[in-house]
Amino acid sequence: MGGALDPAVATGRNLVRGALADLGPGSRVVVGVSGGADSLALAAVTAFVADRAAYDLSAVIVDHQLQAGSAQVAARAAEQVAGLGVRAEVVEVEVGTAGGPEASARRARYEALRRPGADAILLAHTLDDQAETVLLGLGRGSGPRSIAGMSPVDGSLRRPFLALRRSTTEQICRAYGLEWWTDPHNADPAYRRARLRREALPLLEEVLGGGVAEALARTAGQLASDNACLDELAAAVATPLDVATLAALHPALRSRVLRRGALEAGAEASDLAATHLAELDRLVTDWRGQQRIELPGGVACVRKGDSLSYVRTPVGG
Template structure:
C-alpha cells in the first residue's frame, strides 16, 4: 500500500491498537477470517499493529462447509493473508442444527476459535452488525441483555470494529488491494438477519432520516453500561438464595440475582432466556407449590420453604 495513508486505514489501525492496549509484547493474537471484507480489513490493519507492538499474530479461517466452494473461499483467504505477512490455518467444522443454522454455525465457529488458546481473538463485527443485533433482540422481546448487543470485549473475544461502518471495511480492503468474498447468505431472504440488512434497515434509514444504525449502536452501549452496573450490584447481594432477601429486591435487580445464581449452578447462559427468569421469579413472588423450574444446561431450581436451591437434572428426568 503506497502513497498517502488512507484515513479509514488509520482509523482501523487505531481501533485495533486501542482494543489490544492492555496486552504485553509477545501476546498471542488470532484474527478470525471468513474471506469477507470485514475480517480481511481487520486482518490487514491488525498486521500493522502487531508488527509495531511485537504481538504474535496468526489467523484462523473456519470453513463451515455450508456452501459449495467454501474450500476455495478459505484457500483464497489464506493467499491474501500470506501476502499480508500473516500465517493462517483453515479449520473445517461440522455445523449442527440446534438453535437454527445461524446459531449452530456461530457455536461451531467460536468453539474452533477457543481451541487456539490465544490471548485475544479478534472478530470483525461492525457497527452495522451491532445495529442488526439490537433490532433482532427487540423483535424477540429478549430484554435489556439482548438489546445491549455485542460487547467490545467478551473474555478473550474482542471486536475492535464495533464503531466502524461496513462500508469502511470495504474501503480498507481497497486500500490494501484485497478482494473480498460476498457471502450469498447475506442476501438470502431465508435468513432473518439478511432481511433486516437488506429490507428493514434501508427502510428505517429512509423513514427516520438517516443515522439509524448509529443510534441503535449508541443504545446498545448505554444499555450495556446499565446492565454492567446492575450485574455488579447483584453480585454483592447477601443470602441470594433466601426468598425474603429476593422478595425485597427491585424486580430489575432480583432478575439479575436469579440469573447469577442459575449461572453459578451451571445453567447454560447462552440459552437462558427471559422466560426462564420469569419462571424463577414466580418461585419467589407467586409460589403455589411449584416443584422445580427446569433450566438449560441440566440444572433445575427448587424452592423448599423460604429458600431456593439448584440441583442437577437427571438424564431423562
C-alpha cells in the first residue's frame, strides 16, 4: 500500500492499537476472519499494529460449512491474510441447532476462536452490527443488559471496530487491495438480522433523518456503563442470600444481586430470563410459601426462613 495513508486505514489502526494497549511484546493475539470486509480489514490493520508492537499474531478462518463453496471462501480468505504476513489457519466447525442457526453458528465460531494461550481474540463487529444488536434486544424486550449490545471487551474477546461503520471497513479493504466475500445469508429474509439490516434500519434512517445507527450505538454504550455500575454495587452486597438485606435494596439492584447469585450457582446465563428473575424476586418480596424456583442449568433457588440457598435440581424434577 503506497502513497498517502488512507484516513480509514489510520482510524482502523488507531482503534486496534487502543484495544491492545495493555498488552506487551510477545503477547499472543488471534484475529477471527470470515472473508467478509469487516474481518479482512481488521486483519489488515492488526497486522500493521502487531508488527510494530511485536505481538505474536495469527488468524483463524472459521468455515461453518453451511453453504456450498464455503471451503473455497475460507481458502481465499486464508490466502489474503497470509499475504498480509499473518499466519492463517482454517478451522472447520459443526453448527448445531440449539437456539437457532445464528446462535448455534456463533457458539461454534467462538469455540474455534478460543485458542489456548491467546491473550486477546479480536472480533470484527462494527457500529452497524451494534445497532442491529440493540434493535434485536429492543424487539425481544430483553432488558438493559441485552440493549447494551456487545461489549468492547468481554474476557479475552475484544471488538476494536464497534465505533467503525461497515462502509469504512470496505474502504480499508480497498486501500489494501483486498477482495472481500459477501455472505448471501446477509440478504436472506429468513434471518431476522438480515431484514433489520436491509429493511428496518434504512427505513428508520429515512424516517428519523439519519444518524440512527450511531444513536443506537451510543445508547448501547450508555447502558453498558450503567450496567457496569449496578454490577459493581451488586458484587459489593455482603450478604446476598439474606432476605432482609435483599428486601432493603432498590429493585434494580436487587435484581442484579439475584442474577449474580443464580449465575454463581450454575444457572445458564443465556437462558436466564426476566421471568426467572421476577420469580426469584417474589421469594424475597412476596413469599407465600413457595418451595423453590427452578432455573435453567439444573439449579433451583429455595427460601428457608430468612435466607435463600441454591440447590441442584434432582433428575426428573
